[in-house]
Structures are given as C-alpha cells and as structure tokens.
Amino acid sequence: MTATGAGGVRPLRDVSRLPKAHLHLHFTGSMRHATLLELAERDQVVLPDSLVEDWPPQLSAADEKGWFRFQRLYDVARSVLRTPEDVRRLVLEAAEDDVRDGGRWLEIQVDPSGYAARFGGITAFTDLVLDCVRDASERTGLAMAVVVAANRTRHPLDARTLARLAAQYAGRGVVGFGLSNDERRGSTADFEGAFRIARQAGLLLVPHGGELRGPDHVRQCLDSLGAHRLGHGVRSVEDPALLERIVAAGVALEVCPTSNVSLGVYSDLTSVPLPQLLAAGATVALGADDPLLFGSRLAGQYATMRAAHDLDDATLARLAEMSFEASRAPSDVVAAAKRDIAAWLD
Known part of the structure; x- marks a missing residue:
C-alpha cells in the first residue's frame, strides 16, 4: 500500500498497466510452460523433470557445469519447435504475454543458426520469424522487432555470417545484433569483425556482458564490440569508474533480476543492485530474459524490484520511460507510451 497522508492509503498502482518496452527476451525462452508441455506431448519428446513437475527449474550457473545444465534445458525446449505453426504460436503467445x-x-x-537445420537454413528461418512477428503485431497491437544474436560458443566466422544476415534485414524488421550464451566462453575480441558489419548496417549493438563475468568483460564489450546496450551489464556496479563511463556514454543496461538470482549471480532479489545503478544515473531497462526457465515475465521484473527495494511509483515510471529511450521503437510508439506512463502516474 502507498500512503496518501493522514486520511488513509491508496492501493499500489498496477504494474501490469504501466507501459513498457521489453528489450531482453530470448526466443525459445519466451515460450509458455503450458505450450512446452503440449508440444512435447504431441511429438513424444521426453522432458526432464525440472521442466515438468519441478518447474521452474532450480538453476545456478556459478560454474561451467551449472551453465551446461541451463543450456541443456534450453536446447530441450527448443527441440519441441517442429513446424512453422509452432514458431508462429510461440511468437504470438510471447506478444500476448507482453501486452498483458x-x-x-x-x-x-x-x-537463427540454432533453428536452421529444421527450418531450411538461417535465411528461411529469419524470414519465418519476421513474418510471424508481423502477424503477431497485427493481431495484438504490440509493436515488435527482432535482434539477431550470435552464439559466442561457436566460431567467430559464424557470427560474421549472422551479422551479414542481420544487415540484409536492417530496416525490415531487424533492429539489432547481439552476442549471447555463456560469457565466460570464447574471446569477446574475436567477434569484433561481426560487430563491425552490424555497425556499418546501422544496427543496434547489444552483446551480453556483465552478468556471469564482471567489469573486465563489460570493458571488452565496450572497447572491442562498441556496445550501445549491454545484455545484463549489472555487474558494472562493481567498478565506479566503469559505471561512470557507461553513464557518460549513454550505454543502457538490460537488467534481468529474476535471471540474476536464478543463475546465482546474486543470492536474492534484494541483492540485485538496481538502486545503485539508478543512483549513478544509468539507463536501465528491466527484462525477463527467459521466462520459460526463470518463471517470471515482464511485469514480474517491475513487481519484484518494487518489493525488494521499496521503489516508489515515480521510480517505476522512470524505469518504464528508460526502456523506451533505450529501444529502437518508432517515435510515435515512444511518444504515446510516455504520455500513458505519465497518465499511469497521475
């Protein structure tokens, strides 16, 4: 409850009604748990108990074995996507959930390389995803775009191939280029060539960094890849000089609280250093990362941070505004959202 003075109290504003931009959501990780179970049953895919009775799974990526378990669950979930209709359903349901x-x-x-073998190659799969995004956007009213991400556990030449693919679709539904998977694997500097291709195409550069590794890796993402936004980036708080640099450069941080706790980066939600980031002036966009594995969607990130840090509604509204400022959303979408954020706060 929020106090309104001596005369009484006013209920907390509903965070699900606060307009938001969602900048950190992985494709398979956006799947509804019920959809996973239904598709697995259809094709007799045997799921591990941690994706059935014990869902959401107990995860930790504090060591390489822990990340392997996490990645295995993700790969099992991806394997239930067998047809174009499955992909269309996933994208539509992800859009419906965000609108809600x-x-x-x-x-x-x-x-796209993670789905290429089953869907006719990376270009064919990208075409399919973009068609599904257009369809879901029309059906739900949610404005949407795609970030193509390379896998840092694969060869950097594969990343260049994906960067060229993303560049071909720049301005046609693809707005960014990322680098994901275990940031402790591979050499970030080796992916500079891929990010150079994406930069020349005018794409937003959004590598993962600063979650499983600390400030040293954030610097590599800035220096070698020219990151405009950081997937996570939360551990930049450990180095005040680095955080000051991030703030001065306007590099946004895609902070995913439930992911941070589930993967063992922080022991609990009260330890996620959101207040420190905000106090330093950082641009922060809250994201759900992989709701299928972490059990919490977009509004949940706002609700948990409100509860963990006793955030007032003005701070939540500012977080929502920053999510649009850090996005590639069209100006009309941003303007309408900011008007409605202000109305939410009134």
Missing part, C-alpha cells in the same frame, strides 16, 4: 504485462514494444532476440 503492459508491453508496447518488444525486441525479441533469436539466433
């Missing part, structure tokens, strides 16, 4: 949570803009992140 107050979403106005979604940048969904996908590595």
Whole structure:
C-alpha cells in the first residue's frame, strides 16, 4: 500500500498497466510452460523433470557445469519447435504475454543458426520469424522487432555470417545484433569483425556482458564490440569508474533480476543492485530474459524490484520511460507510451 497522508492509503498502482518496452527476451525462452508441455506431448519428446513437475527449474550457473545444465534445458525446449505453426504460436503467445504485462514494444532476440537445420537454413528461418512477428503485431497491437544474436560458443566466422544476415534485414524488421550464451566462453575480441558489419548496417549493438563475468568483460564489450546496450551489464556496479563511463556514454543496461538470482549471480532479489545503478544515473531497462526457465515475465521484473527495494511509483515510471529511450521503437510508439506512463502516474 502507498500512503496518501493522514486520511488513509491508496492501493499500489498496477504494474501490469504501466507501459513498457521489453528489450531482453530470448526466443525459445519466451515460450509458455503450458505450450512446452503440449508440444512435447504431441511429438513424444521426453522432458526432464525440472521442466515438468519441478518447474521452474532450480538453476545456478556459478560454474561451467551449472551453465551446461541451463543450456541443456534450453536446447530441450527448443527441440519441441517442429513446424512453422509452432514458431508462429510461440511468437504470438510471447506478444500476448507482453501486452498483458503492459508491453508496447518488444525486441525479441533469436539466433537463427540454432533453428536452421529444421527450418531450411538461417535465411528461411529469419524470414519465418519476421513474418510471424508481423502477424503477431497485427493481431495484438504490440509493436515488435527482432535482434539477431550470435552464439559466442561457436566460431567467430559464424557470427560474421549472422551479422551479414542481420544487415540484409536492417530496416525490415531487424533492429539489432547481439552476442549471447555463456560469457565466460570464447574471446569477446574475436567477434569484433561481426560487430563491425552490424555497425556499418546501422544496427543496434547489444552483446551480453556483465552478468556471469564482471567489469573486465563489460570493458571488452565496450572497447572491442562498441556496445550501445549491454545484455545484463549489472555487474558494472562493481567498478565506479566503469559505471561512470557507461553513464557518460549513454550505454543502457538490460537488467534481468529474476535471471540474476536464478543463475546465482546474486543470492536474492534484494541483492540485485538496481538502486545503485539508478543512483549513478544509468539507463536501465528491466527484462525477463527467459521466462520459460526463470518463471517470471515482464511485469514480474517491475513487481519484484518494487518489493525488494521499496521503489516508489515515480521510480517505476522512470524505469518504464528508460526502456523506451533505450529501444529502437518508432517515435510515435515512444511518444504515446510516455504520455500513458505519465497518465499511469497521475
């Protein structure tokens, strides 16, 4: 409850009605748990108990074995996507879920190479995803775009191939280029060539960094890849000089609280250093990362941070505004969202 003075109290504003941009959502990780179970049953895919009775799974990526378990669950979930209709359903349901949570803009992140073998190659799969995004946007009213992401556990030449693919679709539904998977694997500097291709195409550069590794890796993402936004980036708080640099450069941080706790980066939600980031002046966009594995969607990130840090509604509204400022959403979408954020706060 929020106090209104001596005369009484006013209920907390509903965070699901606060307009938001969602900038950190992985493709398979956006799947509804019920959809996973239904598709698995259809094709007799045997799921591990942690994706059935014990869902959401107990995860930790504090060591390489922990990340392997996390990645295995993700790969099992991806294996239930067998047909174009499955892909269309996933994208539509992700859009519906974001709209239910107050979403106005979604940048969904996908590595086409992870689906290429089953869907006719990376170009054919990208075409399919973009068609599904257009369809879901029309049906739900949610404005949407795609971030193509390379896998840092694969060869950097594969990343260049994906960067060229993303560049071909720049301005046609693809707005960014990322680098995902275990940031402790591979050499970030080796992916500079791929990011140079994406930069020349005018794409937003959004590598993962600063979650499983600390400030040293954030610097590499800035220096070698020229990151405009950081997937996570939360551990930049450990180095005040680095955080000052991030703030001065206007590099946004895609902070995913439930992911941070589920993967063992922080022991609990009260330890996620959102207040420190905000106090330093950082641009922060809250994201759900992989709701299928972490059990919490977009509005849940706002609700948990409100509860963990006793955030007032003005701070939540500012977080929502920053999510649009850090996005590639069209100006009309941003303007309408900011008007409605102000109305939410009134």
